[in-house]
Amino acid sequence: MKQSKFISIVITVFAFAAGLSETAVAQNQRVLAEALRITGDKFTVSVRTPKGANVFAVTRPSASVLNAIDSGLTDLFAVARKNRYSRRLNYSDYSVYIGKADRTKDSTGQYSPDIAVGAAQYGGTVYDQGGFIYAAGMVIANDPCSFVIAEHTKDFQRVSNVVRYEGEHLVLYHNDRRRYRETADHSKGGGHPILQ
Numbered sequence: 001m002k003q004s005k006f007i008s009i010v011i012t013v014f015a016f017a018a019g020l021s022e023t024a025v026a027q028n029q030r031v032l033a034e035a036l037r038i039t040g041d042k043f044t045v046s047v048r049t050p051k052g053a054n055v056f057a058v059t060r061p062s063a064s065v066l067n068a069i070d071s072g073l074t075d076l077f078a079v080a081r082k083n084r085y086s087r088r089l090n091y092s093d094y095s096v097y098i099g100k101a102d103r104t105k106d107s108t109g110q111y112s113p114d115i116a117v118g119a120a121q122y123g124g125t126v127y128d129q130g131g132f133i134y135a136a137g138m139v140i141a142n143d144p145c146s147f148v149i150a151e152h153t154k155d156f157q158r159v160s161n162v163v164r165y166e167g168e169h170l171v172l173y174h175n176d177r178r179r180y181r182e183t184a185d186h187s188k189g190g191g192h193p194i195l196q
């Protein structure tokens, strides 16, 4: 009797866990399709950072890149807590897609791996390159928290910065919707860091 009860509890817990992971897989498939649409890249590599953030990439990221992602998230969570935000402050809440860089230098010749994305609301602004803009990073889904950055082979501090900056939009989406709306669209002015 005691044993059968235990088994039924185990089965319930297992079914609940399976349901959760199915939802997570479905969400990831949707975000993956969006990442593919935006970058044209196939994200066949799936790894975790040492602190547990999810990383999807075209080629296997170096340890330096993974550590830089963790460092950017650590900074993000610290400044989020300072602003009394508490939601989505776990490394595992975040998925970082690392796409191929569409350029590796900016207009001044500085190392600056960026991705080209459709201009949309940035058309006609200083960012417009003729129907597209170069972006260091871009949010691809608010839930689960997902954004894309470009492959870096050096200047890993820049990776940390981009992770922190894209993460700002996601933290605001989940903690302060009004401030999120005010700061999400850079074509109307304003940049990063948003949170101080």
Ligand SMILES: [Zn+2]
Pocket (backbone or CB within 6 Å): 165, 166, 169, 184, 186, 191, 192
């Ligand atoms: Zn931004």
